Amino acid sequence: MDEMQKKHRQEQKDLQSRIMQKKKSATKKTRKGINDECAELEGQLKEKQAAELSSLTEPPVEDEGVNDVIVDALEEEEAKEPSSGLTASLKSMSVSVHSAPDGPPKKQNRQKARLARRAAEQEAATEQAEREAADLPDLREQEIKSMREAYTAKGLTKHEIRSDGHCLYAAIADQLEDLKIGLRPKIKITTNDVDPTATNTGYKTTRQVAAAYISENPDDFAPFLEEPLPEYVKTIRETGEWGGHLEILALAKAYKVDINVLRADGRVDKIECGPENAPHQLWLAYYQHSFGLGEHYNSLRRTC
Template identity: 50%
Template structure:
């Protein structure tokens, strides 16, 4: 149970980071659709966790704990004695390794006269339905894995489409570690190539360069809240804390802040050779980044593009 709860907390943290990134990159036109998608993802994860908890022991969480978002786990537990159990109807697939085998019911107690004990507890119908559903989902997951073998490799295709535009512009890629700090680390690498100081936070106690870039982004947003608050769905104080102190992903807003803080144009090379220009400094020197949607394990990712040769 402890291992299962630890994995649930990690999956919830990962999903929260994914939802935050999606919302930050949403435009006014797509915001409603993105919010609906994020709510659906959250609901699907909760239903998956409910199924796994129930499949493990068939009982509600006796500790009365909360998930990593601080919400009660009551809605994740299985109801008993004939009540309906939380069950996914949207086709969400739990991972095959996460499904536990249902425990067979114990044999009925028998009196000395050979007749069943009338006080024997009746089988939990909700628990049985959930176990049946888990087996169905396991089979669906197996079929999906078989079908995925014939799908195109999106990572390989996206990478191939990026190489040509890089060569045309005389650029080569400096791969950045995919750890949540990639945008800031890629910008730091570019600024160092251009011999632009990272800021007062660079080099403190031998800390990584991306921390100075994170501090710069937070500082600019803090000084110019009116430029960013209309795009935020949380208080700006909490948003700034995530930039400075956590591994929260960076996106469009952070690139805008960094372009203005350092007085540079930021060019982002994307799939099919499309280049997005952020800033407006008009200087000859510019920061070049590559952006991948499918190329890395965490999903969206930024690398630094240096001059070839």
């Protein structure tokens, strides 16, 4: 029992670690699905551990009705071949076992048996999934290699951005400062949360600018949101929530610049909000598999 409890505690710890990793990698669109998946994993583990504990705490029980099945089969055989001595003998033995003087037969706990069977099936499925995963290519290494080839071919070099919820805003701030554009937005923003004279405050300023622009232009963004716009803006302004396409669009409009987002397969997502023939364009690298927290943006600077 002590060994079983120790094993269960380790399984629970491992599951919590998996759940934490899944939730960290969730986006706004995938969060509900991942939460449901995590709840299902927790339920499966509880069922599996309950079945294992039951196998230790209760003795094996006789399968209910097994002798009845034997007797039925023998009677069917006897109907085909009457006066069969072997059939009669086996039937007698079966009946004697069924009515042994040790008391009434114990009923099988079918629910626990079903849970144990389900746990065994889930464990087998998990092992199969792990074997299949071992045969898959290393997506992280492939993405890093492909991305390096893609930005090198465009005369760009990677400037590493810290992998956290602020990476998009920090990458755009790095681009604005590297290109001497500055963090002061190019349009008038009336909110008090943005200091128009702010310099060298990095992602904090770009976060506030994105929040302010979205707040002051609700018709451009509200149709694409799954929550009320004020709550969405508050999340941008006050938390470390990841940014995505809408925030890139808001910042491109606020700073009146073109922003190019390079993907590992060489595709470039272009957000064109700058003047025609603008001397500078911002470049970001978008990763899906290379960082533990999930999606990530790096800043791409010109090599010369």
